[in-house]
Amino acid sequence: MGKWTRRGVLSAGVVGGTGLVIGIAVRPGNPTETAGHLVTGKGENLLHIYLKIDDQNRATAILPHSEMGQGAQTALTQMLAEELDADWDLMRFEEAPADGAYANMALGRGYLFAGVNFPDAVVPTVDGLVLKLADALGMQITGGSMSIRSTGQYFIRAAGAAVREMLVNAASKAWGVPQDEIRTANSRLYHDTSGRSAPYSEFAAAAARVTPSSTPKLKKAGQFTVMGQSKPRHDIPSKVDGTAMFAMDVKRPGMVYAAIRRTPVAGGTLLRLDDSKARAMSGVIDVIKIDALKASGMLGAYSAGDSVAVVADSYWRAEKALAVLELEWSTKGKEQVSSASIFEQFDRDITAGVNRLVDVASGDADAAFDSATTLLTADYRVPYLAHTCMEPPNATAEVTADRAEIWIGCQNPLGFRQHLAANLGLDLEQVTLHNYFMGGGFGRKSNADYALQTAIIARRVGRPVQMVYSRAEDIKQDFYRPAVQSRFKAGLDADGKLIAWQNTYVDKHEPAEAPLIPYAVPTQDIGHVASPTHVPFGAWRSVDHSQHGFFTESFIDEAAHAAGRDPYEFRAEMLKDKPRLLAVLNRVAQEANWGRPMEEGRGRGISLQESFGSIVGQVVEVTVSGGKTWVDRVVAVIDAGYAVSPDGMKAQIESGIIYGLSAAMYGEITIEQGAVAQSSFADYDAIRMHDAPVMETHIINSGAAMGGAGEPGTPGVAPALANAIFDATGKRVRTLPVIKADLRSDAEASPSVAAVGA
Amino acid sequence: MTTFTLNGEVRTVNTDPETPALWVIREQLDLTGTKFGCGMAQCGACTIHVNGRAQRSCITPVSSLEGASVTTIEGLKGADGTLHALQQAWIDQQVPQCGYCQSGQLMSAAALLAENPSPSDSDIDNAMRGNVCRCGMYGRIRSAIKQVADASFYDAMEGNQNG
Incomplete structure (x- = not known):
């Protein structure tokens, strides 16, 4: 070199x-x-x-x-x-x-x-x-x-x-x-x-x-005096008195407001638009049709389909006028597609195994399963997930024939700028981008669709425009964490040792190692098949780890129970050559007082997940009563090599856990007639104050190469939760979200109890 | 025409009477600390005080504010610029991450303490369950509220802090 x-x-x-x-x-x-x-x-x-x-x-x-x-x-x-x-x-x-x-x-x-x-x-x-x-x-x-x-x-x-x-x-x-x-x-x-x-x-x-x-x-490391200290964040004072500037807080002279709606079925086109009622409403300036635009993100590029925007002298008036537009959209032949049909397709494609690509192949799987004394199979499923950043996608733009200026909060300012230049027919130098604090990103704001929509509207109106997604638009026009199905088979020998692990799942994205397991299982066959859908997908906090963490750490728990073993000890025995992972697992078991007897109706579950260079162990404690699950406590341990700001790292891990817990408990985007069915926090809820668990996070500074903190908290909470529910009830949750599972005991589910409950 | 007191100043606005207070405050009165989160009173990001009580400004028609005393996050500080005890606690506990929901969280918490200076955990749950934080900082919010509870009494009507 x-x-x-x-x-x-x-x-x-x-x-x-x-x-x-x-x-x-x-x-x-x-x-x-x-x-x-x-x-x-x-x-x-x-x-x-x-x-x-x-x-x-x-x-x-x-x-x-x-x-x-x-x-x-x-x-x-x-x-x-x-x-x-x-x-x-x-x-x-x-x-x-x-x-x-x-x-x-x-x-x-x-x-x-x-x-x-x-x-x-x-x-x-x-x-x-x-x-x-x-x-x-x-x-x-x-x-x-x-x-x-x-x-x-x-x-x-x-x-x-x-x-x-x-x-x-x-x-x-x-x-x-x-x-x-x-x-x-x-x-x-x-x-x-x-x-x-x-x-x-x-x-x-x-x-x-x-x-x-x-x-x-x-x-x-021994010489550090500033690194390793929990320094107060510089941005926090402005976030307690309303002075922090988010993109939506920008105001340009002569600015007007736009409300927007995109085709309900992704990629669809606008067949008919009657805007006569809207144009007659007070304050309405224009109604603009935006042709299908390219939206590029970290995981790929999409044709995002047509959208319509109403521009008015206030956002409220723009939204009101948008609601009275008469719109007819093409369904692209997707009107029969539903979540049920998508999972049927996944099931079919996994069974067929056509063009199965292999992530890991070690040992002879057929021979290993033949020699096993106990076989275990299971199918796991997770739904599409939206990001629901607290701040919906929005931007403010001024665009002329030879210049574009945009005020936005995004995860890739240079990429957005290039995307705008390319799609507006401008040179990069003609595009200026001002980036602001984001009110949440989680991967959503790495997709430049909302920037380009705003710029197109601003160019057509010829004056500064602020475009804001309604919450419904935010939920319906996301780049979703994909729905995924994953099929497992495990073989145990007469001593209860896990000797074979087979896994086939649909659709592989990033990071490549997400479906792998850290455990010393001699025979492994992990692979995937393609099973594409028309639903746009994108990076969602922890990306593929968000589903595979749930799958693998739940199924390893099933294997432990099938072997009649304690799930913590079962894992620990297979980590003898992975001292960092073992240290995290041991520490989280110790901090959570693993093994202490629990009351009837309560349970605890454990998980271990390496992602983005960090290792996180979690123990979740639950109470399940009347079929309802309460998450009482989450204990987490992270080894990210070295914590530059220990308090900041704890905040990130706990944030990642709540984000993952919201999804595990409640998160489900469903597809009906080809379109997303949800539209608000009422049908796509999150963990709130009253159902947030007590949390504690412990940090190990192992001195290993530094890992990340923003995402590694997320993958491990769903499996630890499902494992805890199994411990409490004997019922295994293999399909998220938890709220859809029937966790009532036989007595609770019996007609007499139901009648009393009613 | 609607006339009300906003953070101690008399303001008059002329707009569609059903316009939610959120947009009047942000667009016409240029106070952008109050945030738009859902427009359906499901997330709490837009919480303000109307006559001392926490209210979701995204579903509050501006006409309903006639004669009312309204406080936004910008008015939570004392007249001399001193931070409200909760704002200081938010800094002490390093509560905000993205910070977008925090104006609403603070306004809900301030209204709670004004009414109930020593809330129980379930009082906090009930007062705060309407405020979503997608960064998941509920534990820190609870700690910050408890840091202030008992230590002082906030008069939401007056927008200042006593004892």
Whole structure:
């Protein structure tokens, strides 16, 4: 591989995961010439693409990730401050502009080189490559639980350390003393023998002309003073007094409002539109038909179908007028498609096994099942899920013939900007995107459909437009966590040992390892068949782990019970060669007081899930009474290698657990006559205060490579819940959501009891 | 024409009388701290105080506010800018993640404490069950309410804090 040089592109080629051959881009030594104008104001010096220092000695982290609640911006700032030896009180952050200079390679790396550990010496070269690729693909993504473990670990810390060295270098020249006699602390430089000292700001301009080292010296974990501390989040004060700015809070001069409705059957077209009543209503400015548009997201591109928007002088008037439009949509021949027909299709395709692709094949499955003394089979099913971010998709846009400007909250600002440019027929430079706090993202806001709809409306109206989805539109026009069926077969030998594991499921997306199990089962046959539907799907917090975590950790529990074994001990015995996983499992059992007897009607269940580089163990305790399930308590343990902000990590894990629990208990999007049937929190509810469990989260700093925190809490809660319900009732929940399962005891379900209950 | 007091100031608006207060407050009166979440009183993001009681502004016709005293999240602070005890507790407990629902959570909690300065867990459940938080910060919200409960008394009618 080539050397790290000042500029230019080396001739070596590398084949990336997409099959593209990319020249190894060499990251320029100092980006201030190309990016300085984007991010600096008066009195500010950009010292590194991720860091500027102003004349008051305040240092600002410029972060290529969006804030959707996860708090990563504060944690990334901690990483920068740590290596910079900065005074925490002088640190702040801002989000990077949607510019190629800030394309992030976090997901690029993850997607192209998943599971590959690079030797440190190669990292700069590979990063250069991925930087180029990320730029080309328009990646500036927040997702994949990547911010800290990739951007932070590989780039932000290096930026802080490099700038510290640059400041030392500049001071050394000015003071005429050797660099190794200068020390740094609290955003100041010190030369102790001469008694000189100066704030960083004094040398910021000189340091900005120094080329950063590509191998700055990073601190070791034992030296951290800012990392590892639970620093209060910088964004929180603005989120308690109403001043935090979300995209919907933007107001442009002369702005009007749009309400929108897209075809109920995904991909459908508008056959007939009568807008005469709507146009006659007061305040209505225009009714606009938007032809099928391309919506691209992290998991693919779709034709999103036609939509209609009403533009009015207030959002309320726009919504009212939208309601009286007479609309007729094509159903694309999907009017017979229902959730029932979709699951019938899955069942058929799994049984047929046509073109089954194999994830794992070890040992001879047929022989293993032949030799087994106990066989176990089960089919698991999960429904489609919507994201229901608290803030529905919305955007504000001004678009002319040769310019577009958009105010939005999204998970991929650069990608959105490119999507707009491509679909509006503009050059990238003609599109400006301002990104705001997101009121939840969870994967939904990585799809640019709502940005493009807004821009098209704004261009047609010729004035600034704010477009807002109603809650019904949000639920009906999502990119859903797919519905999935997964079929299992397990074989146990005479000693109750699990000797064979077979699994076939429909449709594989990301991450590839989601269906795999960590347990030492000698014979494994895990594979999948394609069974596509017309329902759009996308990334949903923890992506494929959200379904496979439920499937595999429930079925392993079934195997334990079939073997007559304790589900915790059964797992532990198969993890002898996986010390990190075993340590998490043991710790969560210990913290949850596993084995302590429980009252009648109560139960506890355990799960273990590795995802996004982190290992999470969970124990759920439930009470089941009269067929109703109460989740009393969730104990979680996470090993993410190292917690940069322990409180932030706990908040993320607990958030992920509630998100997963909402889905496991209540979440179900159904398809009727080809369209989504749900439309509000009344028929697509979430966990609320009165049914939220008590939670506790314990952190293991194992020192292993850093993992993510935003998603790993989610996959393990559904199986631990279902396992707890089995412990309480003897009934196995194999189809989510739990609320649909009949969990009444025989006595409770008997006609006499039912009559009394009625 | 509807005239009411908003965060201590008399305001008059001229709009369709059935327009929900949420949109009047956000679009015409430019106070954007009150959030749109569902438009059907199912999520609580739009909660305001009307004469001291928590109310979902997304289904409150503006005409019903005639003569009323209305407080939004922007008016929860004291007149001197001091944070309401709950706002400080929200910071102390690091409650918000995305933060979008928190204006509504705070307004519901403030109305609860105004009426019941030392709520039980089930009182908190009942007062807060109308407020969805998709980031799932219910445990922290409960801790923050308890931090303030008993410690002070909030007068929602006056929009300030006593004792």
